Amino acid sequence: MRRLYREFILPGDLVFDIGAHLGDRSSAFAALGARVVALEPQPQLLPWLRWLTRHQPGIECLPQAVGRAPGNAELALSQRNPTVASLDARWRKHLRATAAGFRHVRWEDSVTVTVTTMDELIRQYGRPGFCKIDVEGFEVEVLAGLSQPLPALSFEFVNGTLEQAVKCLDELERLGRHEFNVIAGEQRRFIWSSWQDPEALRQWLYTGADGIASGDIYARLTA
Structure with missing residues (x-):
């Protein structure tokens, strides 16, 4: 994981980890010498995140979600699948109908969480x-709360809701010109040997993302 992120992170850089969960990425960022702001709104997970990263003083953990505007929101929780806690009811309903891996997921609980924005985080901590x-x-909502481009970022995509990834691409194009690459699932290597322009990524998403069930799209600013 450190080899993967070394391309994007230098010692002393600021990194935001939005949806940090148990902090494996935050730990990798900190190991590269970054200052990390890790946000995890799930009250059951936040103590674990803090405990697991307790020996890395460069990581600051915040009990917040991120969206297009500050306020409060209802976070739906799955007791059996805590990694899929979500603020987006339409996303949850659509995935249960379109993605086999989500058909048996139940979001039986919820909790009210505090929502901040990317712009507010940048005001407080600086530009990552x-x-x-x-x-x-909720990735589109996170990017909608950003009014300036970042040097590089990644966002998750799930097959069955690829239109969300297209909307994320639209939000990034609002901010500047980027090039893109993709990692499938939890792999540590890019699927393309060269970075792609927005039009190529959009076409890839429109044609089904090669059937990849989920993964992360990486964007780096070019202009």
């Missing part, structure tokens, strides 16, 4: 050199 976004269908 890299930002990881993994928020179970």
Whole structure:
């Protein structure tokens, strides 16, 4: 994981980890010498995140979600699948109908969480050199709360809701010109040997993303 992120992160860089979960990415960022702001709104997971990253003083953990505007929101929780807690009801309903891996997921609980924005985080901490976004269908809302381009970032996509990834691409194009690459699932290597322009990525998404069930799209600013 450190080899993967070394391309984007230098010692002393600021990194945002939005949807940090248990902090494996935050730990990798910190190991590269980055200052990390890790956001995890799930109250059951936040103590674990803090405990697991307790020996890395460069990581600051915040009990917040991120969206297009500050306020409060209802986070749906799955007791059996805590990695898929989501603020987006339409995303949850659509995935249960279109993705086999989600058909048996139940979001039986919810909790009210505080929502901040990317712009507010930048006001407080500075502009990050890299930002990881993994928020179970809320990625568009996170990017909608950003008014300036970042040097590089990643956001999750799930087959069955690829239109969400297209909307993320639209939000990034609003901010500047980027090039893109993709990692399938939890692999540590890009699927393309060269970075692609927005039109190529959009066409790839429109034609089914090669059937990849889920993964992360990486964007780096070119202009």
